[in-house]
Amino acid sequence: MTTPVVEAINLAEKFPGKVTADARPGYSGWIISKENLVEVATFIRDEMGYDALTNLCAIDYLEQKMMEVTYQVFKTTGGPVLTFKAQAERVDPIEIPSVVSVWPGAELQEREAYDLYGIRFVGHPDLRRILMWEGFDGYPMRRDWKEAFYEEDAKPLKSRWPEGKHKLAETRATFGDNVAFKPGFDPDKWIPSDPEELLYATLKNYKSEVKDGIKTDHVVVNMGPQHPSTHGVFRAVAVLDGEIVVSIKPVMGYLHRNHEKIGERNTWLQNIPYTDRLDYFNSMYNAWSYALAVEKMMGITVPERAEYIRVIMGELSRIQNHLILFGMLWNDLGSYFTPALYAFEERELILDIFEAVSGSRMMCNYYRFGGVVRDIDEASMKKIKELVFDRLPGKIEEIDRLLSENEIFVSRMKGVGYLSPEDSIAYSVTGPNLRAAGVPYDIRRADPYGIYDRFEFDIPVRHNSDLLDRYHLRMDEIHQSLRILQQALKQITEGPVLAGKPQYTHRVPVGEAYGRVEAPKGELGYYVVSNGKGNPYRYHIRTPSFVNITSMEKMCVGTKIADFVAILGMVDIVLGELDR
Amino acid sequence: MYGYGKGILKGLGVTLKRFVESYLEDLNWIGKKYSAEKTAFHSSKNQRGTFTIEYPEQKLPTPEEFRFVPFLVYDEGESGKKEIRCTSCGICAKACPPQCIWIVRTTDPSTGRPVPQPAEFYIDADICMNCGFCAEYCPFDAIKMDHDYEIASYGRNLLNKERLMKSASYYASIRPLNNAREVEARRAKEAAKAAKAG
Numbered sequence: 194m195t196t197p198v199v200e201a202i203n204l205a206e207k208f209p210g211k212v213t214a215d216a217r218p219g220y221s222g223w224i225i226s227k228e229n230l231v232e233v234a235t236f237i238r239d240e241m242g243y244d245a246l247t248n249l250c251a252i253d254y255l256e257q258k259m260m261e262v263t264y265q266v267f268k269t270t271g272g273p274v275l276t277f278k279a280q281a282e283r284v285d286p287i288e289i290p291s292v293v294s295v296w297p298g299a300e301l302q303e304r305e306a307y308d309l310y311g312i313r314f315v316g317h318p319d320l321r322r323i324l325m326w327e328g329f330d331g332y333p334m335r336r337d338w339k340e341a342f343y344e345e346d347a348k349p350l351k352s353r354w355p356e357g358k359h360k361l362a363e364t365r366a367t368f369g370d371n372v373a374f375k376p377g378f379d380p381d382k383w384i385p386s387d388p389e390e391l392l393y394a395t396l397k398n399y400k401s402e403v404k405d406g407i408k409t410d411h412v413v414v415n416m417g418p419q420h421p422s423t424h425g426v427f428r429a430v431a432v433l434d435g436e437i438v439v440s441i442k443p444v445m446g447y448l449h450r451n452h453e454k455i456g457e458r459n460t461w462l463q464n465i466p467y468t469d470r471l472d473y474f475n476s477m478y479n480a481w482s483y484a485l486a487v488e489k490m491m492g493i494t495v496p497e498r499a500e501y502i503r504v505i506m507g508e509l510s511r512i513q514n515h516l517i518l519f520g521m522l523w524n525d526l527g528s529y530f531t532p533a534l535y536a537f538e539e540r541e542l543i544l545d546i547f548e549a550v551s552g553s554r555m556m557c558n559y560y561r562f563g564g565v566v567r568d569i570d571e572a573s574m575k576k577i578k579e580l581v582f583d584r585l586p587g588k589i590e591e592i593d594r595l596l597s598e599n600e601i602f603v604s605r606m607k608g609v610g611y612l613s614p615e616d617s618i619a620y621s622v623t624g625p626n627l628r629a630a631g632v633p634y635d636i637r638r639a640d641p642y643g644i645y646d647r648f649e650f651d652i653p654v655r656h657n658s659d660l661l662d663r664y665h666l667r668m669d670e671i672h673q674s675l676r677i678l679q680q681a682l683k684q685i686t687e688g689p690v691l692a693g694k695p696q697y698t699h700r701v702p703v704g705e706a707y708g709r710v711e712a713p714k715g716e717l718g719y720y721v722v723s724n725g726k727g728n729p730y731r732y733h734i735r736t737p738s739f740v741n742i743t744s745m746e747k748m749c750v751g752t753k754i755a756d757f758v759a760i761l762g763m764v765d766i767v768l769g770e771l772d773r
Numbered sequence: 774m775y776g777y778g779k780g781i782l783k784g785l786g787v788t789l790k791r792f793v794e795s796y797l798e799d800l801n802w803i804g805k806k807y808s809a810e811k812t813a814f815h816s817s818k819n820q821r822g823t824f825t826i827e828y829p830e831q832k833l834p835t836p837e838e839f840r841f842v843p844f845l846v847y848d849e850g851e852s853g854k855k856e857i858r859c860t861s862c863g864i865c866a867k868a869c870p871p872q873c874i875w876i877v878r879t880t881d882p883s884t885g886r887p888v889p890q891p892a893e894f895y896i897d898a899d900i901c902m903n904c905g906f907c908a909e910y911c912p913f914d915a916i917k918m919d920h921d922y923e924i925a926s927y928g929r930n931l932l933n934k935e936r937l938m939k940s941a942s943y944y945a946s947i948r949p950l951n952n953a954r955e956v957e958a959r960r961a962k963e964a965a966k967a968a969k970a971g
Contacts, residue, residue, distance in 0.1 A: 349868075354866040355861065355863060355887070356877060358877060359875040359893075361897075463868070463906075467870060538824045541824070545833075549836035553840060576816075591787055600779075
């Protein structure tokens with residue numbers, strides 16, 4: 194496997210006056226003047242071959258009085274990401290052209306940037322708040338916006354030491370004073386005219402018609418936010434014609450806690466345990482790409498043994514993630530808990546290992562910049578080997594026997610939720626769902642990180658792009674993960690697991706970095722910006738759940754509302770990282 | 774494609790096998806249901822039969838690295854005097870991600886200079902996220918993560934210094950390997966210091 198070459202086309206020469214190279218120290222990529230953004234973006238997509246947009250996020254440069262939007266795009270044929278930026282003066286209204294017309298996958302990410310930074314994306318088809326509620330005043334990710342429990346811009350807080358007289362948090366900011374309202378706005382007296390008006394307006398219009406002499410009507414159905422099959426507090430608003438979905442929109446933000454704002458207040462290290470809370474099924478994978486991004490900026494090389502441990506933990510995590518998906522999917526489809534609990538058994542054994550190694554079953558907090566926190570002890574190593582070589586292959590086969598050929602299951606999955614490969618790429622779908630559409634894109638091969646280039650494994654691909662293929666693809670992936678694990682366990686060498694001494698403060702040079710990994714649910718990316726201080730200046734997470742949900746409407750329209758449950762289950766969302 | 778019903782029967786075969794197994798396996802453990810041996814069997818590669826354990830009669834063993842809300846270690850001095858290891862340097866409070874550690878440093882009333890001992894030490898256990906950074910970065914082995922996870926209560930779990938203090942022998946009992954490593958490291962440091970002085 195060779196590392197793909199860096200893009201040779203010089204955009205600044207191609208578009209003189211419209212594109213300049215980003216020359217700030219520590220930064221890379223191109224700055225495109227916002228007037229020409231769509232033109233250049235189209236060129237990047239059509240002529241340079243960057244067919245998928247992966248990450249889009251805003252950065253508030255308060256001192257420079259500038260708002261910047263960063264785009265990361267990749268080629269589905271492989272290679273590193275291309276970064277480009279558009280800048281606007283930080284005076285409201287801040288306007289930047291929308292790139293939804295070029296990459297439809299930007300839709301939800303642009304809404305997020307609008308919601309949190311107040312950047313108006315001109316030409317966006319449906320620019321509404323997405324994570325915050327409609328009546329919310331202000332843009333919470335702006336550097337000058339202060340949250341309810343605000344004490345200082347950055348941790349560690351001075352009130353904790355050496356004069357740390359404890360005060361209960363709830364006495365500092367009592368409920369009622371912890372949100373910012375528009376001037377003169379009284380929440381007690383506010384009666385919403387129609388809070389859902391904006392939302393419903395984006396759905397396909399109601400239609401009345403007379404069929405066979407009976408007047409029929411479309412029905413709006415709200416699924417969630419409290420619905421067992423939405424895996425948390427996720428809501429979908431659908432317009433139905435009988436049982437058939439005509440139009441569907443995701444509504445989210447019920448679990449929103451502004452993770453990124455917390456991340457900017459935290460020190461670099463303090464963010465690691467917070468990443469565990471994103472996709473709480475895969476905390477062993479989440480911190481990896483954050484560590485990659487920061488290690489890139491700091492120029493740390495990870496010791497050999499630590500790289501192997503990361504792979505071992507990551508692949509174990511992938512196996513248990515897919516097992517939960519199978520179990521919960523069956524649960525959603527109505528077979529109650531038998532498959533779920535069978536799948537949970539193997540997951541428990543994997544979590545036992547995580548607990549012994551990291552100290553916690555789910556909130557592992559195991560990664561550090563430059564390695565991992567501690568070595569795998571003898572007993573755990575023995576357990577991992579027993580699991581990987583002796584137990585898991587047989588048990589996976591058992592689950593396969595239990596589920597895969599079940600006729601009821603097959604008839605519910607086959608041909609449902611089709612998304613063409615072209616649409617999958619356009620809507621920035623990553624992970625197993627992209628590969629089930631016949632696009633063999635896996636970051637472990639396409640843009641290798643860690644030591645994945647040393648292992649022999651296949652990237653499973655399926656071609657029908659329906660739910661059944663997405664299911665089989667994940668089963669294939671478990672087998673490949675076992676293959677990687679078996680090789681890693683044979684190859685692993687002795688040695689240190691952390692570069693340098695353990696330290697709780699880090700000097701991160703000024704600059705930006707984007708770290709990306711193939712998490713079990715898709716591409717997980719961290720875009721971090723440092724201004725040389727002890728805390729990140731910008732800390733953005735591109736989570737697979739959030740971006741993959743963009744294509745939901747495309748998959749659901751024309752299917753029955755009952756299939757929506759299965760489709761959503763197969764998108765494999767987890768609300769911890771969807772809402773952040 | 775498939776003989777209709779064959780796939781379902783295949784799947785039901787798995788559940789039937791499991792069903793029978795769970796009874797057969799129980800026969801092997803008559804009279805030893807709550808033994809440590811049986812609990813260990815639950816997390817071994819040979820596990821079969823009923824997977825769940827019956828909490829609180831049975832409990833999964835906590836591995837050494839298991840971490841829950843931290844505690845402060847004290848050494849037992851002469852005549853049972855509690856000598857707290859903490860010097861109130863504040864590293865744990867600075868490293869703490871949710872900032873749930875509050876420390877008041879002791880000052881000598883006559884000179885007004887700080888004394889290396891905490892006057893007050895609070896951990897807001899409801900805010901603590903059990904990450905273990907405080908224990909990881911403490912240079913004095915003074916704050917460690919606990920194994921006692923049954924601390925649910927009806928009110929706020931604000932732990933003060935008295936509540937947080939636990940003996941070094943307790944620490945050695947829950948984390949024997951870590952403790953042995955640390956004792957050895959301290960001894961080596963002392964020896965190096967003595968050699969330098971001598």
